[in-house]
Amino acid sequence: MFFFLLAALAWDGEKISRSDAEWKNILGQNRYNVMRRKTSEGAFLGKYVLTETKGTYSCAGCSLALFSSEDKYQAKVGWPTFTQPIAPKNVFYLEDFSMGFKRYEVLCRKCDAHLGHVFHDGPPIKYLRYCINSIALQFEPN
Numbered sequence: 033m034f035f036f037l038l039a040a041l042a043w044d045g046e047k048i049s050r051s052d053a054e055w056k057n058i059l060g061q062n063r064y065n066v067m068r069r070k071t072s073e074g075a076f077l078g079k080y081v082l083t084e085t086k087g088t089y090s091c092a093g094c095s096l097a098l099f100s101s102e103d104k105y106q107a108k109v110g111w112p113t114f115t116q117p118i119a120p121k122n123v124f125y126l127e128d129f130s131m132g133f134k135r136y137e138v139l140c141r142k143c144d145a146h147l148g149h150v151f152h153d154g155p156p157i158k159y160l161r162y163c164i165n166s167i168a169l170q171f172e173p174n
Contacts (some may be wrong), residue, residue: 043059043121048094048143059093060139066165067093070130070137082106087166087173088118096122099164101174104133107161109153112130112169114162116152120133138162 056064065071080089087110089099099114107113117123121141128137128149138147147168154161 043141043144045096046140050143055093063092063167065086066167070146072148073111073165073167078111080112080166080169080171081110083112083171085171085173087171089114089169089171090141090143091140091147091168092158092168093145094140095170096142097121098147098169099162104174105155107163109161109163111148111163112166113154114164115158115160123147138164 041123050058051070052068055068059067062073066073083104086101087101088097088101090102098116098119099112100114103114103116103118105113105115123138126137126139128135136150138150139145140147145168146165148162148164151163152159153162
């Protein structure tokens with residue numbers, strides 16, 4: 033139910049719409065595969081997996097602020113993990129059965145880029161683990 037409530041939040045910003053060719057040119061092949069074709073980078077290969085620097089993680093496709101280092105933690109699963117997005121309206125969710133079980137895909141609200149997935153096995157209070165591909169993010173230190 034949580035995800036459906038957040039998905040209903042109104043997006044008051046401008047959406048970005050581009051052709052596949054434009055996205056491929058802007059993102060490059062590896063980012064394009066993850067962000068537009070919904071693949072995943074390999075576990076423990078992303079540049080932000082172990083990053084502990086304070087700052088903001090934004091969408092690599094449109095620069096929308098997505099996650100804060102204040103909400104990042106080490107889940108030791110191979111991808112950067114967060115307990116929540118900076119603003120709930122900056123992401124949306126789709127049910128994903130591609131691995132043979134139900135999970136929730138996390139997408140950028142502004143450009144519809146695939147970011148990763150969220151699971152209900154995170155730390156106490158929210159119990160959410162946003163497992164996000166490093167390649168889908170750009171980082172701006174404080």
